[in-house]
Amino acid sequence: MSGTFMGMPAFPDAAREAVRDPVLRANLRHATHTIRDKRARAVAELADWERLRAAGKAVKDHALRHLDRHLVQLEEAVTAAGGTVHWAADADEANRIVTGLVLATGHREVVKVKSMATQEIGLNEALEAAGIAAYETDLAELIVQLGHDRPSHILVPAIHRNRAEIRDVFTAEMGRWGRPAPEGLGDDPRELAEAARLHLREKFLRAKVGISGANFMVAETGTMVVFESEGNGRMCLTLPETLISVVGIEKVVPTFRDLEIFLQTLPRSSTAERMNPYTTMWTGLGPSRGADGDGPSAFHLVLLDNGRTDTLADEVGRQALRCIRCSACLNVCPVYERAGGHAYGSVYPGPIGAVLSPQLRGTGSAIDASLPYASTLCGACYEVCPVAIDIPEILVHLRERVAQGGPVTLGGVRVRIRPARGHTAERAAMRAARLLLDRPGALRAGERLLARARRLRPRRLPGPGRAWTDGRELPQLPAESFRTWWARERGERA
Amino acid sequence: MSSRDRILGRIRRAVADGGPDPAVPRDYLRVHGVRTPAETADLLAAHLAEYRARVHRADGDGIAPLLARLLAERGARTVLVPSGLPPRWLAATAVTRVEDRPGANPYELDAVDSVVTGCALAIAETGTIVLDGGPGQGRRRITLIPDHHVCVVRVPEQVVDSVPQALPLLDPRRPLTWISGPSATSDIELDRVEGVHGPRTLEVILLSGPAE
Numbered sequence A: 001m002s003g004t005f006m007g008m009p010a011f012p013d014a015a016r017e018a019v020r021d022p023v024l025r026a027n028l029r030h031a032t033h034t035i036r037d038k039r040a041r042a043v044a045e046l047a048d049w050e051r052l053r054a055a056g057k058a059v060k061d062h063a064l065r066h067l068d069r070h071l072v073q074l075e076e077a078v079t080a081a082g083g084t085v086h087w088a089a090d091a092d093e094a095n096r097i098v099t100g101l102v103l104a105t106g107h108r109e110v111v112k113v114k115s116m117a118t119q120e121i122g123l124n125e126a127l128e129a130a131g132i133a134a135y136e137t138d139l140a141e142l143i144v145q146l147g148h149d150r151p152s153h154i155l156v157p158a159i160h161r162n163r164a165e166i167r168d169v170f171t172a173e174m175g176r177w178g179r180p181a182p183e184g185l186g187d188d189p190r191e192l193a194e195a196a197r198l199h200l201r202e203k204f205l206r207a208k209v210g211i212s213g214a215n216f217m218v219a220e221t222g223t224m225v226v227f228e229s230e231g232n233g234r235m236c237l238t239l240p241e242t243l244i245s246v247v248g249i250e251k252v253v254p255t256f257r258d259l260e261i262f263l264q265t266l267p268r269s270s271t272a273e274r275m276n277p278y279t280t281m282w283t284g285l286g287p288s289r290g291a292d293g294d295g296p297s298a299f300h301l302v303l304l305d306n307g308r309t310d311t312l313a314d315e316v317g318r319q320a321l322r323c324i325r326c327s328a329c330l331n332v333c334p335v336y337e338r339a340g341g342h343a344y345g346s347v348y349p350g351p352i353g354a355v356l357s358p359q360l361r362g363t364g365s366a367i368d369a370s371l372p373y374a375s376t377l378c379g380a381c382y383e384v385c386p387v388a389i390d391i392p393e394i395l396v397h398l399r400e401r402v403a404q405g406g407p408v409t410l411g412g413v414r415v416r417i418r419p420a421r422g423h424t425a426e427r428a429a430m431r432a433a434r435l436l437l438d439r440p441g442a443l444r445a446g447e448r449l450l451a452r453a454r455r456l457r458p459r460r461l462p463g464p465g466r467a468w469t470d471g472r473e474l475p476q477l478p479a480e481s482f483r484t485w486w487a488r489e490r491g492e493r494a
Numbered sequence B: 001m002s003s004r005d006r007i008l009g010r011i012r013r014a015v016a017d018g019g020p021d022p023a024v025p026r027d028y029l030r031v032h033g034v035r036t037p038a039e040t041a042d043l044l045a046a047h048l049a050e051y052r053a054r055v056h057r058a059d060g061d062g063i064a065p066l067l068a069r070l071l072a073e074r075g076a077r078t079v080l081v082p083s084g085l086p087p088r089w090l091a092a093t094a095v096t097r098v099e100d101r102p103g104a105n106p107y108e109l110d111a112v113d114s115v116v117t118g119c120a121l122a123i124a125e126t127g128t129i130v131l132d133g134g135p136g137q138g139r140r141r142i143t144l145i146p147d148h149h150v151c152v153v154r155v156p157e158q159v160v161d162s163v164p165q166a167l168p169l170l171d172p173r174r175p176l177t178w179i180s181g182p183s184a185t186s187d188i189e190l191d192r193v194e195g196v197h198g199p200r201t202l203e204v205i206l207l208s209g210p211a212e
């Protein structure tokens, strides 16, 4: 994964900073609560939500079960439609491929539409090292890039910044990258959006190379799908001569028809809208192979592994690959609300980050070994997940790996990892616990969902992980509320 | 070994244990509610309006004067016209027409005030219009760069109720643009702001009666 996040402190240490920052906590609280309530209303509109959820889960499971076949089919379809498919086993290879493609165009500037995969591989840094300027064009990404900052939320990467801070960043930094912010810029969101429009428009109009990710790729037709709101995606996908899409291999779905599920579940789950303002679907260079002047005349698809096949090899952990990055799990998570996105030390924050990052990167570093402990196992994330990823189950499974060691696949090779040194894992667990215990109110939201979470029956935590369970069966959190249970646990320990 | 072979090999080893392979249950609803065509059009109008598109209605005689009025109110001096747009629609306006040409550069398009198009279909339940580059719709960039987009939807024939009804009518080989209201962002404190990079004003005309 990206070097950006290397050397991160373990989750509890990183989270402590956020917990102490009142501005950040107020921003996070406001944002996550607003979106979570809206989402619940958007979901309630569909009487068949649970059936759509089951269907979405099954489509992704089926796609993953035959991932080899679907990727080969996708490659054929994209190639037949005039695109070129590249395969990248890891971040370095993907960065080399993309850098080479950009250099070959002769241009030294690219416009980018928000893509978690390119953040994951640290593409912007690789491009910069090759003398290529990469401009993020999503408003939040622009705020992050101009502020020399890191994203903290999947959907709203600048969720940790309020309007006054954004105004200051625009005023100070826009001029160094291109068109400066208007004189006397205020902090009304409308004015700030207008400043971004003016700043980025000159970049869109002259752009010759665009870089994107994709939300879905359709194996049978070779169709790529990008959901967005602002129109920066459409700009990057249609105006440049060359389009390069870097997409994780798990984004493939078998059929065009499968999109009817995700077109209903993704917007409602992520932005709480019936439909997001813009969705673009394209297949290679289109029916005229790029001759009609509609869209790019060259299209490259870079299929990225970078730990995904290792994740696929884990029979419990592989369900994380179903993720459609809606971010609903972040918005309901009591730990995320308090700790913020940065504490997760990865482009994938929140509950999904806690299960995805340690799998994509292995649990070798302090941050990755502590991530499986960054949860109360309240189960709210599972309840809202539109593809029914049982995040608590994976967390317990990963804790077991950290604490006990066991078989994992790393770089395609099956190895046994040794248990983390006892005190390391235990310390991570206890510090994460303290973080939550010191503010019991943070757990209330999760508590309401507990009744449902109780049907989850993950295994008991042996070894140092017992710090969390003290020998009790985790899922049986039974008669008493989670908070009472916690309080008593702490009492016993104090 | 190529990375392609390496990745495919890793996948085959990773799923060698079998793993879940359920049949996809398609028992979700094809449509959420029973509606007459008129009710479906009303729902489309309501949902478009909720996302701040301006919705108008016209019949065969009313479309030309309506378009003339909308362009005049906007103060448009130039309007982009995709090939295949029924000429009758713009018969009542003197605004300068700009053709959608393959060689047009983005700067030229940026100087145009408005664009008028048809669409491939519209989806009532989600308040969505889909463009597929067919006649009267033009290249994707013409509905992207100008700040004012007027889109004509023929009712009832171009309106479906739901997303599952829409997909079989669309050809994935064509470039598809799904539009639900004007561009928007909620990136600043989750306050929704309409209009960032795409057209900040989206007007939709629900046109009943004969198309030509």
Ligand code: SF4
Pocket (backbone or CB within 6 Å): A322, A323, A324, A325, A326, A327, A328, A329, A330, A352, A381, A384, A385, A386, A387, A388, A389
């Ligand atoms: S894990 Fe589920 S809820 Fe979380 S981002 Fe992924 S799809 Fe959304």
